[in-house]
Amino acid sequence: MRFVQESAQIVLREEIASGIYILRLESPSIAHRSQPGQFLNIRTMDSYGPLLRRPFSISNVERNEIEILFKVIGKGTQILSRKSVGDEIDVIGPLGGSFNLSLRFNHAILVAGGLGVAPFPFLTQSLLSQGKQVTSFMGARSADQIVTRKLRNVQLATDDGSRGFHGNVIDLLREVLKDTPLPEARIFGCGPTAMMKALSDLADSISIPCQISLEGDMACGIGICQGCPVERRGGEKKYSLVCTEGPAFESREIVLR
Amino acid sequence: MSLKTSFSIKSVEFKNRVFVASGTFGYGDEVGDAVDVNSLGAIVTKSLSLKPRAGNPPRRITETPSGMLNSIGLANIGVEKFIQEKLPYLRTLKTSVIANIAASSVDEYCRVLQLLDAEDGIAGYEINVSCPNVKEGGLSFGTDTKKVREITEKLRALTERPLLIKLTPNVTHISEFARVAEEAGADAISAINTLVGMAVDLRTRKPKLSTVTGGLSGPAIKPVALAKVYEIVQAVSIPVIGIGGIASADDALEFLIVGAVAVQIGTMNFVDPSAAITIAKGIEDYANRQGYNDVGDLIGTLDANIEFSPLHSWLH
Numbered sequence: 196m197r198f199v200q201e202s203a204q205i206v207l208r209e210e211i212a213s214g215i216y217i218l219r220l221e222s223p224s225i226a227h228r229s230q231p232g233q234f235l236n237i238r239t240m241d242s243y244g245p246l247l248r249r250p251f252s253i254s255n256v257e258r259n260e261i262e263i264l265f266k267v268i269g270k271g272t273q274i275l276s277r278k279s280v281g282d283e284i285d286v287i288g289p290l291g292g293s294f295n296l297s298l299r300f301n302h303a304i305l306v307a308g309g310l311g312v313a314p315f316p317f318l319t320q321s322l323l324s325q326g327k328q329v330t331s332f333m334g335a336r337s338a339d340q341i342v343t344r345k346l347r348n349v350q351l352a353t354d355d356g357s358r359g360f361h362g363n364v365i366d367l368l369r370e371v372l373k374d375t376p377l378p379e380a381r382i383f384g385c386g387p388t389a390m391m392k393a394l395s396d397l398a399d400s401i402s403i404p405c406q407i408s409l410e411g412d413m414a415c416g417i418g419i420c421q422g423c424p425v426e427r428r429g430g431e432k433k434y435s436l437v438c439t440e441g442p443a444f445e446s447r448e449i450v451l452r
Numbered sequence: 453m454s455l456k457t458s459f460s461i462k463s464v465e466f467k468n469r470v471f472v473a474s475g476t477f478g479y480g481d482e483v484g485d486a487v488d489v490n491s492l493g494a495i496v497t498k499s500l501s502l503k504p505r506a507g508n509p510p511r512r513i514t515e516t517p518s519g520m521l522n523s524i525g526l527a528n529i530g531v532e533k534f535i536q537e538k539l540p541y542l543r544t545l546k547t548s549v550i551a552n553i554a555a556s557s558v559d560e561y562c563r564v565l566q567l568l569d570a571e572d573g574i575a576g577y578e579i580n581v582s583c584p585n586v587k588e589g590g591l592s593f594g595t596d597t598k599k600v601r602e603i604t605e606k607l608r609a610l611t612e613r614p615l616l617i618k619l620t621p622n623v624t625h626i627s628e629f630a631r632v633a634e635e636a637g638a639d640a641i642s643a644i645n646t647l648v649g650m651a652v653d654l655r656t657r658k659p660k661l662s663t664v665t666g667g668l669s670g671p672a673i674k675p676v677a678l679a680k681v682y683e684i685v686q687a688v689s690i691p692v693i694g695i696g697g698i699a700s701a702d703d704a705l706e707f708l709i710v711g712a713v714a715v716q717i718g719t720m721n722f723v724d725p726s727a728a729i730t731i732a733k734g735i736e737d738y739a740n741r742q743g744y745n746d747v748g749d750l751i752g753t754l755d756a757n758i759e760f761s762p763l764h765s766w767l768h
Contacts, residue, residue, distance in 0.1 A: 197484060198486060200725065200726070238723065243518040243519075243670070243671045244517060244518060246520060246671065247515050287486075411510070412514060414513050414520060414522070415722040417483065417725070419476065419477060419478040419721070420476070421498075421507060422513035423510070423512070423513070424507065424510050432506075433506035
């Protein structure tokens, strides 16, 4: 595995939706190695509160710069949201493997639940450069939580019906696919566990290969702490580590609980 | 005059007094070029068992104030795969490798050690009798002086290499266990392993860890670890290796001053994979500033008035 640890300067900080931020970091050595689906492990404080690094999907890469997209949910993300342009943060990356784009497909269906949208701008960039068609499904609690930045052909769902389809994004996807079946498609999903489980079931039932990107509670991000297992479906090996063997997995190979 | 940083346990020389602790540095090959592993005093491997262990179900880790709880459950590739796949790489390193062994029976400890003892490239053994996260072995051994004696005696008879016994703080008097290990032939004591801890998710009212309780580590436990190391140092004459929440050179120096011959860095490796190297440099800087020729001269230089110490009233 080839990752680096470096101090990266914040070159942009923007609140793009309610409580949802983008940080853009100047980090040539990480930017040049990154692939869609990989992540960064960021130390938010020099002190011990919070102690552990926080993992973030690499949301976008342009030239020497990498972006992360996050919502303020705890102390680590709160500290990050208060950083200023010019501040330096300690970053390890790129970590984990990339989405697997080597299967044969023409049409990529990207399915995001909430901040699960984070890795998709970078993935979209990569898919388009390979000449794939991209359709994106974005689900959020409400209109003010929708993030569609740098996505293509977006269809929206909100839990409260304040914008787009009224309901969850998997129901929306099911409706759309019922009317227009997609040959040679491949699904990429990222979001809360319940949504990923529903997505995996749907993908199984319509026989479209599906890769999902998981989060795990991890301490190190580099395969040492063994803290982020995901259960495998069948086979000799019981668990895979989200950090080094994922974070993207074929949905039919793992068990979500 | 250049500062001496090396020291020996039995006939094995370590290049400095800062090791990376078991379970916090994998098998040494995960960090790649991000860390200069050859600058470490020693790498203590992830605990090795006879057969591979899948480990506990998720969730295995949760953060706590200035620390973390883990319940990994000794997930490891097993001793045979370690010898085939990891040891060849470890042999190329210019740092010492200590194999940590965990087992659920006395016989299993012996068999793992025998397999390793037939191999070159292993400087010594650290025996984990103190894992809080497995049902068999683990704490049931480490909290029973008879078992600690039996395991240490049996393993002692099987190897000439340094034998370190890693103790749990989850006992009334850790020094009793250190004395037993010393009497049974251990060459050194590693202390401490994690403290049993727990955390609850208020939203679901479920324990945050799948095994309900786990092992607490990180800066939060440093004062506890320091007191335990101090207690052990008073009770035994074999070397003690201090472990527990060490996050800086200052922390490590405290352990040396109370009498540890070396330290192990654990949880901080997760936060900063180069932590042990930074700490080793910091110790050298301090020793140089204080005018020492040998880092070892710092050991046990604590200036304590024990007249009021409750520890000493029952220890002697």
